[in-house]
Amino acid sequence: MTATAVRPTSLIPAPRAAADDTVPLPAGPASTACRAVAYQRVLHQLVRRELGLLADLGSWAPADEEERSAALAGHAELISRVLLHHHTVEREAVWPALLRAVPAARNAVEAWTARCARVDHMLRDVVTAARQWQVAGTVPARDAFASACRALAEAVEVQTAEEERTLLPLLGEHLAAADWAAIAASSHCRLSGPEQLFVLGLALEDSCAGDRVRLLEGLPWSVRTAWRVYGARRYRAAVVRLRGAPPAA
Template sequence: MTVATAPPRPAPVRPAATRAGDSERVLHRLVRRELRLLAELSTWAPAGDPARVAALTRHADLLGRVLLGHHAVERDLLWPALLRALPADLAGPARDRVADWTARCAAVDNRLRDLSTAARQWAVAGTPPARDAFALTCLDLAAAVDAQTAAEERDLLPLLEAHLPAREWTAVTRTVRPALSPREQLTVLGLALEDAGPAERARLLSGLGRGTRLVWRLVGRSRHRAAVVRLRGAPPAR
């Protein structure tokens, strides 16, 4: 006796990670890690040491500019490109998710201004209360970034990976003009590479121009290591 059975259902296919989604996650991870490290380093820093204060607040300024620039690219280029690429039945819910992203990022940007103010006050006052206020502001910002990036990675990056054509991501990257100096760009590259696995490292480096890769190999890696040792008192993870 033959028993009819339904054909097996195909296993759900998870969209392959795209360069866009990978890039977003790498930068999120970098900022989350560095903000919490900055809070920890500041807590133990001599409050009245001008050189140490300058090093820590300068790093905070770099992280702030990286994050503000990242938000501007997403707001002005990336999410509009995604919304254009989505089918009609997904576009409406996605607009709501982008609206939520916009509100969360506005709150993060406000905390970035608070951090800038706390950094200036510490530089001027050089007192333990000013130092502690700076460290607490770093922690407050880190918590806001944790929540915002978690929501983005849950609600928007899957759509990005499933629907944004590769040509649109290429167009976004070609439109962006770095607001950082060449030295700062190498610093951010080094920070991004610290937690990257072999595949991520290969992808990050392959996305650079030949000249930039050469500069990184010749001087960038060693300069980054020295800068991290000065800032943290220990070499980078890798």
């Protein structure tokens, strides 16, 4: 199978309900029955981990090694694209759907909007710092990139923790499955075939068993096949090149 078998998709893979979700689950924030909540938590986990790794990898990378700075800059740009798209979908579709069901959530959504505006600005700063490092190839430019990644990782940690505390329980309780299906179907993040498989690997890497099932079931058949045939192998190789160590799982 060639790479062209994986068509660029308009969707970042979103977890679907698995068979074990038919078993009654406890109500409240601990419940993962809502597909939207599962997707949010997987995406948050991915981004938190990768931003922290970028800060660490950047801090000890050779400042003047073009191949290394290009690899880290490319990874920072990809993670930034994924998170910026995620925030756009939340801002334009997820939270409006939640507010239609729970008008009282407006204050929490407004607080989220303010926090995410800062995070989005910092994401663009990281991409700019990465490009400047590529051009300059100096220790100060490398350190500026690593510092920007560290600050962003800390901001995202705070922002996602607050979102998971205040908004995800409401999402799990009040967002209708049909609303989430419509949001997922209309969410256009332009990932190429290789990017799609790489992001899939990032999402699967340290997800729990239930989330892995949901994630894979939410993918087109062609992407699941590509992942099984060669995607997992290529993901492992890409992670070793990027981190100098294999994936967690």
